[in-house]
Amino acid sequence: MYYTRTLDIIHSKISDIAQKNISQTAGLFNLMLEGYDSLTKSLNGNYELTRLLQETTNNPAVSIINERSITNIIGAAYYSRKEIAAIHIITNSGKVYSYERQFAGVIDINYAQTEWYSKLKASSGDMIWLGFYNGSPINTMQQDTVFVFGRQLYDLTNHKPIGIIIIEMDPKPITEALTNVSISPGTRVFITGLNDRVIASNAQEEDGWPVLTDLPKPSKDDEIIVDDHSDQLIVAAKTSLADWTIYGITPKSDLSAEINQTRLFLAIVVLVLIAVSTALASLVSRTIASPLKLLIREMKKVELGNFSGSVNVNSFEEINSLVSSFNRMVHRMDELIERIKLSSVSEKNAQLQALQSQVNPHFLYNTLDMIYWMLDEKGNERLSRVILSLSQMFRYSSDWEEASQTTLRQELEQIRHYLTIIESRLEDRVQTEIEVDEQWLDVILPKVTIQPIIENAVKYGLEPLGIPCKLKVDAVQHDQELHIRITDYGLGMDEETLRQVRESLQMNLNLVSRPGRGIGLHNVHARISMMFGEAYGIRIESHKGEGTTVIVVIPNPLQGRHEDEYPHRR
Secondary structure: OHHHHHHHHHHHHHHHHHHHHHHHHHHHHHHHHHHHHHHHHHHHOOHHHHHHHHOOOOOHHHHHHHHHHHHHHHHHHHOOOOOEEEEEEEEOOOOEEEEEOOOOOOEOOOHHHOHHHHHHHHOOOOOEEEEEEEOOOOEOOOOOEEEEEEEEEEEOOOOEEEEEEEEEEOOHHHHHHHHOOOOOOOOEEEEEOHHHEEEEEOOOOOOOOOEOOOOOOOOOOOOEEEEOOOOEEEEEEEOOOOOOEEEEEEEHHHHHHHHHHHHHHHHHHHHHHHHHHHHHHHHHHHHHHHHHHHHHHHHHHHHOOOOOOOOOOOOOHHHHHHHHHHHHHHHHHHHHHHHHHHHHHHHHHHHHHHHHHOOOHHHHHHHHHHHHHHHHHHOOHHHHHHHHHHHHHHHHHOOOOOOOEEEHHHHHHHHHHHHHHHHHHOOOOEEEEEEOOHHHOOOEEEOOOHHHHHHHHHHHHHHHHOOOEEEEEEEEEEOOEEEEEEEEOOOOOOHHHHHHHHHHHHOOOOOOOOOOOOOOHHHHHHHHHHHHOOOOEEEEEEEOOOEEEEEEEEEOOOOOOOHHHOHHHO
């Protein structure tokens, strides 16, 4: 479509240009011919010239003077235009007067038998455009190409012919005007006269000028014909002064030269576009389609339960962000599933340990109750409270109906039973202060979380002092976390010991693989991390001689952001 449209546009533009060129050339010829016509009319209208041409005398001196006067008049006309090559006047009596550049006086004695002479003699005073001649038609020594025209001279007094005037012009102005019609190097320009015979052309013909037939010919002066239906582009225009038709004939192969260049350029552009399109398609496939296919393949693996894979691509920022989010999601899902598995295994092992440690629990409950009542009957109130607290703690630790989770309210209640035993053993040297707001009592946390911490505080921080000491349990909100703090105002730890304890917590030890150990800080930290995530657990602060604070960090239940991390709470 582009090529066809371009071809139509170029042909249309070329036709317009050719039409304008030939119109301008026809106008230029009209101006030129008007000048030539005026030149011959000025000589024919010269009274002195016509008188001298008709005057006859036997006096040689007068005859010489008359010839000189005629020559001067002709010479004045000769120098009026620089393109004039020669001016010849032939009288009816056979005398020839010439003014030319060279070889003056070498006259063709047979001029009266020539065609051009017959045409001039047969005319009635009109301008006769004889056309191009390879040499002067009169001066046999002049072989340069000339453009010849003439007319018959008349005595304007009695309107009788007295001779003929022939003017030879340099053909350069005409040939230069003909070049205006050319629109390609192969354009041939012709001027035809009567009977369609060529009288001028921009090319030399070895066999003479041809007769152009079967060519469109304008019927009036201002008409311009453009014919492009054959294998040639033909433009034609007619001059108004002379019965001339100017033809410009251009082979369409010349016009197609630029079209062929355009077609070659178009082919190159199409090939480049195909190459660029292929490169773009490959780039899109490599940077967009391929990463998306890889991502879909990994999604299908995730659907089948394989969470170990990851996608590595290098594409656009948006696709890289999508793939990165997918990898994080899969990694998070894998972590949560693994955490649930570990939590489940830990719970089952803890249950198994508890079941293995329970030897007929009802028998032990009944035995402890019997001991309690026996002591109560004997009035040993202090020991009976210890037995009662021990019985309650035993029931609490061996009750797995609620799995491994409990509320802070229940945990604190069991702490009070445990502190009853501790205070009795240490003879009331430990004073405990519990300050927990009512809004935190229903917080969910792993069972037996605070008791091991208090046990360590008593054993390593308070009991070695041997003096009355204070133990404090409180709960405070810290951004999106709830901090349950157990503070003993005892020995405390130096920096090295504190560093070792903190590092041991980060080793992520758990009691699942080491069933022979007792429940301690590592167990509590591991169970909190498995229940709520690695961001939660136990944090320790201590100063030598001032005491130690163990902080149980769990999610703030008022934020409601972590329920999806431990679905077993639902």
